[in-house]
Amino acid sequence: xxxxxxxxALRPLGVVPNLALVIIVLVALNSATSQAVLAAAAxxxxxxxxxxSAFGLWVGAFVLMTLVVGLLxxxxxxxxxxxxxxxxxxxGTVVMTLAIWSSLVTRSGGxxxxxxxxxxxxxxxxxxxxxxxxxxxxxxxxxSGGGSRHESGG
Amino acid sequence: xNRSRANRxxxxxxAVAALLVxxxxxxxxxxxxxxxxxxxxxxxxxxxxxxxxxxxxxxxLSRVSSLAxxxxxxxxxxxxxxxxxxxxxxxxxxxxxxxxxxGLDVAGAPRxxxxxxxxxxxxxxxxxxxxxxxxxxSVAPGMAVMSEGVLIGSIVDVQASTARxxxxxxxxxxxxxxxxxxxxxxxxxxxxxxxxxxxxxGQTETVKPGDSVTTAGLGGQVPPGLLIGSVQSVxxxxxxxxxxxxxxxxxRVGKLRFVDVVLGQ
Numbered sequence: 001x002x003x004x005x006x007x008x009a010l011r012p013l014g015v016v017p018n019l020a021l022v023i024i025v026l027v028a029l030n031s032a033t034s035q036a037v038l039a040a041a042a043x044x045x046x047x048x049x050x051x052x053s054a055f056g057l058w059v060g061a062f063v064l065m066t067l068v069v070g071l072l073x074x075x076x077x078x079x080x081x082x083x084x085x086x087x088x089x090x091x092g093t094v095v096m097t098l099a100i101w102s103s104l105v106t107r108s109g110g111x112x113x114x115x116x117x118x119x120x121x122x123x124x125x126x127x128x129x130x131x132x133x134x135x136x137x138x139x140x141x142x143x144s145g146g147g148s149r150h151e152s153g154g
Numbered sequence: 155x156n157r158s159r160a161n162r163x164x165x166x167x168x169a170v171a172a173l174l175v176x177x178x179x180x181x182x183x184x185x186x187x188x189x190x191x192x193x194x195x196x197x198x199x200x201x202x203x204x205x206x207x208x209x210x211x212x213x214x215l216s217r218v219s220s221l222a223x224x225x226x227x228x229x230x231x232x233x234x235x236x237x238x239x240x241x242x243x244x245x246x247x248x249x250x251x252x253x254x255x256x257g258l259d260v261a262g263a264p265r266x267x268x269x270x271x272x273x274x275x276x277x278x279x280x281x282x283x284x285x286x287x288x289x290x291x292s293v294a295p296g297m298a299v300m301s302e303g304v305l306i307g308s309i310v311d312v313q314a315s316t317a318r319x320x321x322x323x324x325x326x327x328x329x330x331x332x333x334x335x336x337x338x339x340x341x342x343x344x345x346x347x348x349x350x351x352x353x354x355x356g357q358t359e360t361v362k363p364g365d366s367v368t369t370a371g372l373g374g375q376v377p378p379g380l381l382i383g384s385v386q387s388v389x390x391x392x393x394x395x396x397x398x399x400x401x402x403x404x405x406r407v408g409k410l411r412f413v414d415v416v417l418g419q
Contacts (some may be wrong), residue, residue, distance in 0.1 A: 001195065001197060001198050001201055001374070002201060003276045004198055004230055004273045004274055004275075005198040005199075005200075005201030005202040005205055005272075006201045006204060006205035006276060007205070007210075007276075008205070008274030008275060008276065008408070009202055009204075009206045009209050009407075009408050010205050010209050011209065011407070011408050014278075016277055016278045017275065018277075020276070033160065033164060034160045034163040034164050037163075037164050037168065041167050041168070041170070044173055046194055047257035047276045048175070048178060049178070049183075049186075049187065050194070050198070050273045050274075050276065051275055051277070051282065053180040055175065055179050056178060056179060058276070059175050060175070063167075063168060063171055067164075067168075076352045083219070084158070096277070096299050097277075097279070099278065100277055100279050101279070104280075104325055104326065110405075116346070117206060117279070117346065118358050120278055120279075120346075124278055
């Protein structure tokens with residue numbers, strides 16, 4: 001809800017932080033994969049319905065992110081440190097931005113990417129990573145009473 | 155919970171999500187949209203209002219040092235606008251008189267409906283907002299939307315009680331526009347983070363910094379004469395077919411709260 005109301009209205013430093021992506025990644029890392037996929041699909045659908053373009057981008061990105069976390073769990077990757085969420089948020093931010101840029105290229109027939117756009121991506125990425133580090137302990141604490149990710153996903 | 159049961163749940167959720175996305179792309183999500191408009195939109199409206207207020211407060215804080223200068227500039231502009239308004243009233247009265255004498259229809263002011271911004275585009279690149287008025291209030295795709303006297307965009311998608319606006323600053327936005335002072339016409343396009351650009355202006359036409367840019371009203375449902383912004387700079391090169399001009403608009407996405415949809419004459 002904040003992703004389509006408060007954050008775009010505030011626009012810290014002129015960009016909209018991807019708080020929803022950060023939360024989905026952290027939820028996926030701290031809960032069962034089946035629950036995380038459900039949260040990702042519901043959250044992504046709400047944002048897609050509120051957004052203006054490329055319907056399915058947010059659902060697709062969020063579900064994909066939770067499935068990647070599920071695969072990492074099954075592969076036995078160590079998920080407790082800050083490195084994995086930071087890498088996932090970086091990958092998610094870049095992939096989603098490239099998808100939006102691609103849809104613009106397709107629709108407007110030109111390449112709109114400029115230095116200003118790259119700067120915007122870099123700024124958004126930095127804010128998203130700071131949010132990840134700030135929210136990681138909070139989400140882990142809030143979900144610590146829930147089902148273990150290893151129970152269902154691993 | 156065993157692994158196969160968890161896998162089954164994941165597959166079901168992914169399949170349902172894929173079906174909903176397919177429905178959304180094909181435009182068959184009507185009932186889901188209705189639920190969305192009556193549950194998510196009212197709650198988001200509260201957050202949007204809080205965000206717009208906080209955004210405006212932050213902007214004001216950052217501009218405290220330039221308030222005196224801004225105030226002086228606005229007072230000058232106000233005096234100038236009052237003078238123009240008086241002259242325009244005189245011209246309008248003459249125009250109506252002449253039209254009546256010639257037996258032509260007298261054009262009235264376009265009808266408008268007020269609306270509140272309830273949702274914003276969730277990313278940094280696309281520039282869309284959703285308002286709380288839709289087809290029930292006679293809002294239709296293609297209509298112009300104004301805020302504080304300037305064009306902010308046009309309606310692209312309408313539901314029963316909500317409508318989506320593509321803002322003039324969206325990179326995909328374009329509309330026929332003209333320099334109100336010289337009559338030079340062109341295509342106005344949105345430019346993310348760089349204001350607007352009035353493109354495809356003929357080399358023989360004149361455009362000057364400070365000129366007002368308005369809608370040209372060529373086709374569609376957008377009437378002519380709606381203020382868009384003012385020319386900031388002109389880019390003329392000798393060996394190209396067209397010249398272009400940077401156009402500055404007064405509106406800021408974060409401060410958008412109330413808008414007017416121009417329904418037509």
